[in-house]
Amino acid sequence: MNAVKSRSYITVLLHILVWMLFSFVLLFYMPLTWSIEVPYQLWIKQGCELVFLITIFYVNSGILVPKLLLRNNSLGYLLAIVGFVIVGTVMVRYLDNILNLAVLITEAFHKIGITKLPRHNDKLDIFLIMMILLIIGISTSVTLIQKWQANKQLQEALEKDRIGSELSFLKAQINPHFFFNTLNNIYALTHVDVEKSRNALHKLSRMMRYLLYDTQAGSTPLSKEVSFIVDYIELMKLRLNDTTKVIFEGPLINNDIQIAPMLFLPYIENAFKHGVSSTSSSVISIELSMEENTLEMKVQNSIFNENAEIADNYGGIGLTNTKRRLDLLYPGKHTFSAGKTEDTNEFIVHLTLMLDDTELYSGRR
Template sequence: MLSTVLLLLSPLSWRVDIPLEFWFRQVLMAIFLISLFYVNMLWFVPNVLLKGKHAIYLLTIILGGVLFVGLLIYAENFLNLPELMHKAFNPDKPYVNKGRRISGDVFNIMIYLLTIGISTSVASVQKWQKDELLRRELDEQRINTELSYLKAQINPHFFFNTLNNIYALTNLDVKKAQEALLKLSRMMRYVLYENQKNETLLSREVGFINDYIELMKMRLTEKVTLNISVEEPKDDLVIAPMLLLPFLENSFKHGVSSQHPSEIMIKLEVMGSTVFFETKNHIFPAYSDSPEANENGIGLVNTQRRLSLLYPDKYRLKFGKDEDKQEYWVNLTINLE
């Protein structure tokens, strides 16, 4: 403590024989100030000042200062310290009691306030650090809970849509439906195991995307043109599992018509640690206005929320409709560093 150093070490620089009574007074002050420091830091600040009892705290500090100066005056008079110090500094001059010097009391009050100020600052910083740690833990728990809820919504949503597709395929080609079930079982293993984790290898996510596209191809007619460009990642980048799935679902669900020609474009590129993902598909108003089509809003809202939680300030998502071409487009850029 700075005040203790001033009290005990500073007098050693004086070139006089300091009486023993002076050191008794200094040790008494040091003990008082050390006790004051820890009592104020550990109990008084947390239980009075930080509880909003500012008036009580200020009044107590003032009374404590008066008590501190009063005890010093009593100790100095009891030890006859003024006369002893006069003889130490002025041995050739007779001692005359002229009363107390205000400068000495001002110095003692400054030492007292310095101790109070430092201990209050330390206690306040410790309280702030504790509150900040608690806030971060609560935020992390909230984010983990929300992410778990969002992922729990993705699983049945994806499974329900895929089963609908396979069910429709059974009326057209049983063999293709069987192949689709095999692909679905492999994809569900990915959903069950990888989706329980916060991260998965980008290569596995790309494999899941390719399986999903192949599964969708089985139910498409010749009227649908696919423009697929999915790059295999070279580095061991990691990404949140099933993050891109809702955009793929939208493309195949809203961009396919049994009566009109349509085109679906899916593009994924990796440059360093940045992933560029893009989809584009036609819009068919008659289908997109149906109640079933509106279900995809769940997946898009979830994906946007997951992106904001997992990749804050590291992603850019843009999407919209081109009314002239009757197309819906999505552009997503994610920095996976």
């Protein structure tokens, strides 16, 4: 609200300064170039012209441009401009006649010895016409720029709402699938080890609390997201046997930056889905690293299902949706690659986020 008021004050101040400049040109500059005693009637005429120009500016800005030009009524707009020129010309001739300016200025020049004056076109005041066209040009340009800025702000607001809705939908797709898998794991564990199942339920409740209360703002501290990933990995390891080795390397967090919540989980969940075998040895490697303004994630897992080579089902939401989420959250500030290596039977996901200063410093205390 304060920012809006500040912009309004600045706009009003700019208008005042511009009209002060035009006032100086019309009321002072031209008469000062004459070496005569300027009759006061000339000031009256120039003042009327200034009021006329101000009227043109705001009538054009508030009525003609939005009602005619922006509605593709170019002919009506041109006729209105011609009408301004005609009214201005008639007004000047009328003022010259009732104020008797031609005689007064001639007498003023005669007093200083100038008897031969340049011929003046009584029909057209070229200076006034040029001023009218200049004012209309400035008024039209300012109005069109303001309209463009308003449309841009509206589009940005609509795009922001659309992105928020789409991200909410994507997030809603991620969370139920994750809980469905985790609850199945805990259910299976209750038949084997009750104490471990209790610990697993505690971890799950902590993760649910994180999702319900810590991710609603659309961003979350990196430390909490890492803790969430650790809890998820620990829950998934409960159902694994000795043939699967899970390696996790977290980043050294000096400054707790803000990132989008649940950003890495689909790729980690995919690694557990396709990288686990009950008979063959496998390795799941998850690495998060942070260097200056770059956050990097690398997930690597063995492949036992040839269909996983396509890898179009990340965490139950689809590779297309996960890429779309990255495009919405970090447009132009991320790199992403996913695919099977040629020399080894492994699938590697590599994601790099380039964070700006707002994200880097928003998490600092």
